[in-house]
């Protein structure tokens with residue numbers, strides 16, 4: 001996972017071939033990361049795996065109705081924004097789509113630039129709604145990003161600035177594996193081509209481990225062979 005400069009990711013769900021293709025091409029050209037689905041089947045898995053920012057959802061699909069899918073989706077927390085794109089232009093259709101959790105509604109045929117403007121509105125809402133947290137809690141560990149303080153079981157742990165950055169880098173990944181390359185970029189602002197960076201990471205990781213995990217039954221900093229490192233707790 002790359003949480004620096006993450007591109008906006010969009011899933012287009014549209015069974016009309018020419019519209020689906022032109023949406024995918026047009027949005028890709030603007031720098032969005034786009035995948036295109038022609039049916040509902042497989043969509044849920046795709047959403048869980050890709051965690052897109054936004055879904056453009058046609059309602060009349062070959063294997064079901066977009067509204068029903070939307071209803072099932074709106075129960076899940078942290079779901080992507082949904083803009084319904086449909087030929088159904090009755091007011092009841094709009095009301096029911098918005099009532100089922102659509103964030104916006106565009107009637108076909110629509111202007112591509114209007115769609116892009118509406119996508120940007122949704123992305124902006126998401127950014128405003130997800131202001132970065134200032135405290136991170138991972139099992140027994142509390143990390144105060146603003147004060148740069150770390151506590152394990154309420155006990156303050158002294159870290160060097162670099163060790164703190166390293167821990168914060170792992171913590172922000174929320175248990176996901178963070179690669180050496182990501183660590184190099186986030187913590188040292190250089191890439192893995194820099195000679196000696198692997199050694200630098202190892203030295204700091206070992207000091208960090210000693211301060212965070214030494215003498216504790218639960219080792220939170222894990223080495224994932226061939227992949228990188230992860231900060232995890234059994235308490236979660």
Ligand code: CA
Pocket residue numbers: 014015016058059060061
């Ligand atoms: Ca359709």
